[in-house]
Amino acid sequence: MAGKKKEEGKEYNSNWGGSRDNSGRPKKKYIENVKDIMSDHIDQDMVMDKLRQLIENGDYRAIEMFMKYVHGTPKQTMDLNTTGDVDINFTLKNLIKFKEEE
16 A cells, blocks of 8 residues: 555555645636736726726626725724623523523
8 A cells, every 4th residue: 555554443645634636725827827818818998898887887796896996995893882781790501501400
């Protein structure tokens, strides 16, 4: 058994872990190749004209995409302040009903 060893009834393969073909994220070179192919075969002016038409017709997704790419996604904030009293005194028994108590 080339590349395999047996320990305590289990077989282990020396190829476990590490990189494998067709696994994980696409390589940067592959992504750049896809970008080049798309740029060679798709007229960017046509794409911009179509986007302009969609925006003029009120297509919300086209407007949102344009705004995100041109102006960025708005910063999201979260208000963590509370008003009023919050009772944080509890026991596990108050949260879970055990079978014996039913």
